[in-house]
Amino acid sequence: MQFFSSDFKLGILGGGQLGKMMLYETRKWDIYTKVMDASPEAPCKIACNEFVEGSLMDFDAVYNFGKDVDVLTIEIENVNLDALEKLEHEGIKVYPPTKTLRTIQNKATQKLFYTDHGIPTSPFTRFAYTSEIEDSIHNGGLDFPFVWKSAQFGYDGQGVKVVRKMEDLENLPNVECIAEKLVDFKNELAVIVARNTKGEVVTYPVVEMEFHPEANQVEYVICPARIDEKVAKKAQEVALKVSEEMKQIGLLAVEMFQTQDDQILVNEVAPRPHNSGHYSIEASYTNQFEQHIRAILGLPLGKTESKVAGIMVNLVGAEGHTGNVVYENMEEILGMDGVTPHIYGKRQTRPFRKMGHVTIVDEDMVKARAMAQKVKETINVVSK
Template sequence: MHFFSSNFKLGILGGGQLGKMLLYETRKWDVYTKVMDASPEAPCKIACNEFVEGSLMDFDAVYNFGKDVDVLTIEIENVNLDAMEKLEQEGKIVYPPTKALRIIQNKANQKLFYTDNQIPTAPFSRFAYTSEIEDSLSNGGLQLPFVWKSAQFGYDGQGVKVVRTKEDLKDLPNVECIAEQMVDFKNELAVIVARSPNGETKTYPVVEMEFHPEANQVEYVICPGRIEDSVAKKAIEVALKVSKNLQHVGLLAVELFQTQDDQILVNEVAPRPHNSGHYSIEASYTNQFEQHIRAILGLPLGKTESKVAGVMVNLVGKEGYTGDVVYENIDTILDMEGVTPHIYGKKQTRPFRKMGHVTIVDEDMTRARQMAQKVKETINVISK
């Protein structure tokens, strides 16, 4: 199949910032793209060849969209899998496969998958409704504190809450969920695995993630992670085991805990380009977005090593500001060496909404991390 400057059409479900960054690569290679998103102002709209406004959870919208493309991929997991499965049955190429997506889309199914495949993960309990948790606590089946996670539709820290008292349960939605034992960890890590249809697999270096304490969002991604080589090796082995058992195609971001005794536990996975790989645009030989395109098209996978140390800083809406976005002091950070901002194209900001990211590259990791702190303290995402 000819992909470049041809009649080939790549379909992408989801038009957010991840899709926009995928389109950097398809435009570089002149791969024709068609994107669907529910928002008429989706960031992808300006960069794709065709844009369709439609709900990603609507069967007919997804099915009709998919019929018109040669290969269908995603930039978000929350899509109608029944429609995608029907397209697969009719011979359409869908990556990642719906079999993998059915496991990943539901966090309870994800956890059962880890248990069934002897993949280390934190102990958990599954509940059909959040309201069942109080009975389990009363009967001794569950102990405080724990981490509550909605089984579906959680993202960017939404659908996750640390429950320390029964009072913390009051405002949670009454949905299918899991209660996960809290992990006493040293570090939160991530490994991105790229896998082609023929089984060719490559991993990116292990990154270290620092989270915002309130928003439960990644604030900094540090590559390479400041961990022992033996820990990094173990993290990559676990990530490869997850990839092999899922049989995904494309990228798989595997989020991990490094415990106090240096065990590695899987937290959760994402079957697409991921926040933990944004540093790769400036720091890697092959960035994660190009790699995803290579993988789903069955092209040779690119070199995953880093050219230089990289730190990624998320730009999120500042608390107390909602409305037309203003990037305060962006000219100041542009005057700093090794600093590259990426603005996602969302016109409206609100507290903790992901609006962009900044990558800092340097030969020295310590300097890069210090500069990242300076960037974080300088730029403000506010409203007019």
């Protein structure tokens, strides 16, 4: 099939920043794109060939959107799977496959998949409702501390809470959920695996993630991870096993814990470009967004090695600020060597909302990390 400067049409469900960065690559190759998002001001709107306003969870909206595309992909997992399944049956190529998305979309199903396929993960208990947890604690079925996770619709630290005492359960939504054993870890790591429609597979280097303690969001992504080579190899092997068992096509970002005794436990996965791969735009030979396009179109996969050390700093809305966004001290960070800001195009900020990211590259990892700290301390995402 001819993809470039042709009648081929790529559909993308979701119009956020991940889709916007994917569109940088489709525009580079002159691939025709059609995007759907519920927001009329979605970041993707300015860069796609066609934009459709509609709910990603609505069967008719998703089905009608996908009927006239050749390949359909996602930039967010929360989409109507019944509609995708119908489109698949009618011959539309959907990547990641609906079967993979059904496994991933529900965190309880995802965790069961790991245990059923011999993939190391933290012990967990599944609950139909949060209200059942208290009885389990009283009956000795569950001990503090543990991590409560909503089974569905959690993202960017939402739908997750560390529970250390009974009072921490108050005000949690009464939904299907899991309670995971709290892992004593040295590092939080991630590996992105790319698999194309022909079965070719590559992995990116292991990255290390530093989280904001209150927002439960990634603050820094560091590549390469500052870990022993044996641990890195083990992490890549586990990520490859997850990708193989899930039969994923496209990208699969595998988030993991490195325990105190250097075991690797899978936390969760995302079947799409991911925050942990943003560094690759400046630091890698083939960035994650181009790689995803290559994979879902069955093109040869690109080189995943890094050219230089890369660190990504998330730009999130400052606490106490809601409204029209202002990026303070942007000129100052633009004057720093090796610093590239990415602004996502969201006009409204709110506390901890992802508004952009900054990549810092340097041949010296120590210098890159010091510069990342300086960037973090300099730029502020506030409201007017």
